[in-house]
Amino acid sequence: MKNFVFGNDQNSLDLLHQLCNEEKYRRSKSTTTTKMNIKESIDLMYKLVQKHLKQIRKLGEKIDYECDLYEQKHLKNSSPSSSSLLNESIHLYNNNNNIIIDNDDDMNNDDKHLNFYLNQKCQLIQNEKFGRHFITKDQILKGEIIIEERPIIITFYEEHRQNYCHYCYHHFSNNKKRISCKNCDEIYYCSNECRQICWQQYHRFECGLYGLIAGPSDLFSFGNVFRYYSIFGHKLIDKCTQQQQQSDDDCNVHDNYIHNKRFQLPRHKWSYDERFQLCQLISKLVDHRYERKILREVHTTLMSWILIHLFVRRKILDKNILDDCFEFSRRAEYIARDFSRMQTNSFCWSDGPIDLDETSTLAIQHPQQLVLSNMIANCIECISSFFNHSCKPNLYWQFNSNGIIICATRSIKQGEQLTISYGTDFNRQTFDQRQISLQYNYCFYCQCIICNNDCSIMKNVIKCLNDKCSGPLVLNKHNACISCGKFPFDLRNAYRLMNKMKRIKSEFGYLFDSINGHEQYRIYRILYFFRYRSKFQLYWKSNSDKQRKKRIEYMEKLYEKYRQISYYGSYRLLYLSIIMLAIYERFEMPYKAFELIDTIDMNLMNIFPGSISNENIDFIIQLLEFLGEITERLSKKIYSNDYHLFQQSQQNINHNDEILIRSKFSCLFERVNQLLLAFFDEDLKENGWLFPRTFKQLHDKPDNDEDNDESVQLRTPDQENYYINLYRKCQQRKIPVS
Numbered sequence: 001m002k003n004f005v006f007g008n009d010q011n012s013l014d015l016l017h018q019l020c021n022e023e024k025y026r027r028s029k030s031t032t033t034t035k036m037n038i039k040e041s042i043d044l045m046y047k048l049v050q051k052h053l054k055q056i057r058k059l060g061e062k063i064d065y066e067c068d069l070y071e072q073k074h075l076k077n078s079s080p081s082s083s084s085l086l087n088e089s090i091h092l093y094n095n096n097n098n099i100i101i102d103n104d105d106d107m108n109n110d111d112k113h114l115n116f117y118l119n120q121k122c123q124l125i126q127n128e129k130f131g132r133h134f135i136t137k138d139q140i141l142k143g144e145i146i147i148e149e150r151p152i153i154i155t156f157y158e159e160h161r162q163n164y165c166h167y168c169y170h171h172f173s174n175n176k177k178r179i180s181c182k183n184c185d186e187i188y189y190c191s192n193e194c195r196q197i198c199w200q201q202y203h204r205f206e207c208g209l210y211g212l213i214a215g216p217s218d219l220f221s222f223g224n225v226f227r228y229y230s231i232f233g234h235k236l237i238d239k240c241t242q243q244q245q246q247s248d249d250d251c252n253v254h255d256n257y258i259h260n261k262r263f264q265l266p267r268h269k270w271s272y273d274e275r276f277q278l279c280q281l282i283s284k285l286v287d288h289r290y291e292r293k294i295l296r297e298v299h300t301t302l303m304s305w306i307l308i309h310l311f312v313r314r315k316i317l318d319k320n321i322l323d324d325c326f327e328f329s330r331r332a333e334y335i336a337r338d339f340s341r342m343q344t345n346s347f348c349w350s351d352g353p354i355d356l357d358e359t360s361t362l363a364i365q366h367p368q369q370l371v372l373s374n375m376i377a378n379c380i381e382c383i384s385s386f387f388n389h390s391c392k393p394n395l396y397w398q399f400n401s402n403g404i405i406i407c408a409t410r411s412i413k414q415g416e417q418l419t420i421s422y423g424t425d426f427n428r429q430t431f432d433q434r435q436i437s438l439q440y441n442y443c444f445y446c447q448c449i450i451c452n453n454d455c456s457i458m459k460n461v462i463k464c465l466n467d468k469c470s471g472p473l474v475l476n477k478h479n480a481c482i483s484c485g486k487f488p489f490d491l492r493n494a495y496r497l498m499n500k501m502k503r504i505k506s507e508f509g510y511l512f513d514s515i516n517g518h519e520q521y522r523i524y525r526i527l528y529f530f531r532y533r534s535k536f537q538l539y540w541k542s543n544s545d546k547q548r549k550k551r552i553e554y555m556e557k558l559y560e561k562y563r564q565i566s567y568y569g570s571y572r573l574l575y576l577s578i579i580m581l582a583i584y585e586r587f588e589m590p591y592k593a594f595e596l597i598d599t600i601d602m603n604l605m606n607i608f609p610g611s612i613s614n615e616n617i618d619f620i621i622q623l624l625e626f627l628g629e630i631t632e633r634l635s636k637k638i639y640s641n642d643y644h645l646f647q648q649s650q651q652n653i654n655h656n657d658e659i660l661i662r663s664k665f666s667c668l669f670e671r672v673n674q675l676l677l678a679f680f681d682e683d684l685k686e687n688g689w690l691f692p693r694t695f696k697q698l699h700d701k702p703d704n705d706e707d708n709d710e711s712v713q714l715r716t717p718d719q720e721n722y723y724i725n726l727y728r729k730c731q732q733r734k735i736p737v738s
């Protein structure tokens with residue numbers, strides 16, 4: 001017997017029914033599936049940050065005072081890394097973009113070493129789907145080294161801080177002498193030389209604060225951002241960012257860096273050119289600020305505020321910034337972006353090979369917080385950051401005392417993309433688990449071969465409801481789920497649910513059917529009714545308040561159950577959640593609508609652009625426009641002063657929740673609008689599913705300019721007008737001001 005896949009079709013329903021009748025199952029007591037509660041984790045981070053904010057303020061004052069005393073007492077005329085050096089370097093820092101001028105001629109050639117080794121068979125390329133990524137120019141053999149690279153920025157975890165030199169990252173063997181920082185006694189070096197250079201380069205900015213900035217979990221990136229600013233200085237970072245915004249060719253800087261064989265990075269002293277080049281590389285790493293905003297806006301914003309205060313205290317930023325609101329928020333946004341860049345690109349330096357069993361278990365249990373027992377630090381690598389992820393990678397990475405080393409796990413054909421795994425053995429996880437973990441940590445929807453295959457099945461398939469299993473309900477010949485190996489105890493529930501869906505279907509027509517050409521016009525009609533509320537009002541008007549409340553509760557229950565058995569990326573889940581959003585908007589229940597946002601957002605990220613084709617593009621645009629209208633109305637309402645956001649809420653919602661809810665609505669609104677605008681984006685047209693090349697140019701022309709351009713092949717005149725209007729509407733839409 002072949003494996004049987006349960007989907008939302010009549011055959012599956014019949015089989016489920018049969019199985020239920022045969023009573024070959026027992027009922028499971030617990031039917032929980034793995035859920036990600038973003039709100040909970042944001043709350044937690046918020047509290048954590050608030051706790052740290054207090055500590056930082058207190059500690060910052062204390063340490064500044066103690067540093068001054070210490071310098072007055074001990075450092076003035078003694079060691080070379082004393083207050084004179086501090087003043088001199090701060091002076092240089094402020095006046096010269098943080099340049100510490102090196103005399104290269106003095107440097108012995110042996111002092112220099114290449115910061116990385118890259119296999120000559122690798123080539124960095126860029127495309128729409130994967131961004132920048134490496135491919136092979138020639139066949140690579142199993143076990144061949146692809147790259148070895150030293151990190152540029154590194155933050156050691158608390159428990160390992162005493163075991164490694166903070167400048168050259170070497171491990172202190174048992175009897176090796178360690179020297180601590182004279183000032184803070186928090187970090188250690190293997191030699192006086194390392195101590196001096198580290199002080200010069202960045203430690204003077206973080207001295208005494210290290211214990212706080214290199215704190216637990218999410219704060220690792222906090223430490224990395226602090227170091228980033230300490231090493232490069234904000235002026236240099238700004239300069240590189242501006243250059244990056246102006247240039248289109250993203251691979252150029254990296255090609256230069258990779259192919260300029262003469263470029264060498266001295267272990268101890270970086271000249272201005274080297275600093276500049278490295279800073280340029282880091283500022284070009286992908287940041288996902290926009291996506292992260294949706295997940296952790298409050299957290300990141302708070303972190304960036306704290307960082308500004310610390311930077312001012314340590315003279316990295318000018319103190320006037322604290323009085324200038326505009327400048328403060330601009331800088332906070334920049335820092336938040338760097339923060340998100342560090343989170344997307346950082347590697348965990350693990351002491352020895354990564355334990356795949358441990359990572360997989362952790363990734364399933366705590367997708368938001370992956371810290372393993374043998375991880376010793378969090379670091380940024382400039383070139384290794386360009387390897388994309390695959391759930392079945394062809395490369396394996398590990399750290400040795402010099403930094404990262406990446407090797408081929410199998411022989412790789414010419415032209416194949418080189419991929420690593422972003423942390424865990426994703427191959428052991430289900431599609432949903434992988435997507436949740438990757439989206440939460442790296443903000444992308446994985447398009448590797450495995451996920452693309454899985455995704456096409458998942459959209460119509462229902463989930464196994466067994467405890468801790470969220471795999472697709474595929475039965476083997478013993479009637480057990482192939483993901484968890486157990487009999488699907490909750491078949492009866494699944495069956496009931498699918499039957500209920502039939503009733504809903506009669507009420508909401510063809511919204512739940514798969515989208516193919518000839519059914520689209522029915523869906524348009526339903527959307528039309530929704531938009532102009534005629535059907536909707538009829539439906540709700542006929543009921544009394546009590547009945548209406550019952551109806552809403554019924555819909556909510558159904559939605560919740562349906563959410564449990566559906567995968568993100570399912571069109572049906574998207575429709576149903578949009579309908580719920582419309583209901584909540586119509587009946588002034590914004591706090592309820594808020595709870596839907598994450599599901600809608602995850603679905604949007606999963607659906608676009610992977611499953612858009614020429615057949616469904618018109619429908620998708622209409623669906624998005626509908627969603628855009630609802631979110632716009634909701635956002636406007638919740639930002640208006642006389643609107644009582646939580647008037648009907650039973651929950652105890654405080655001011656922080658309110659900020660979070662507002663920012664989430666704006667973000668969803670912004671995402672929907674951007675998705676719509678993306679359909680008109682010049683660069684995306686080559687994929688074949690967007691509008692003709694000249695669309696934007698043509699419609700950016702003033703209204704009275706009616707020159708006929710023959711190269712333009714638009715659709716029918718009605719469609720043309722519709723899209724022109726939509727394009728203008730999207731351009732004019734504004735996110736409410738927070």
Ligand SMILES: C[S@@+](CC[C@H](N)C(=O)[O-])C[C@H]1O[C@@H](n2cnc3c(N)ncnc32)[C@H](O)[C@@H]1O
Pocket residue numbers: 129130131132133285286288344345385386387388389390442443444445446447448
């Ligand atoms: C560390 S960077 C890798 C380099 C990146 N491609 C670039 O252009 O900078 C990680 C980002 O690459 C993209 N990416 C990596 N693996 C991917 C995959 N399997 N599918 C889609 N996007 C991927 C995502 O945007 C992710 O956040």
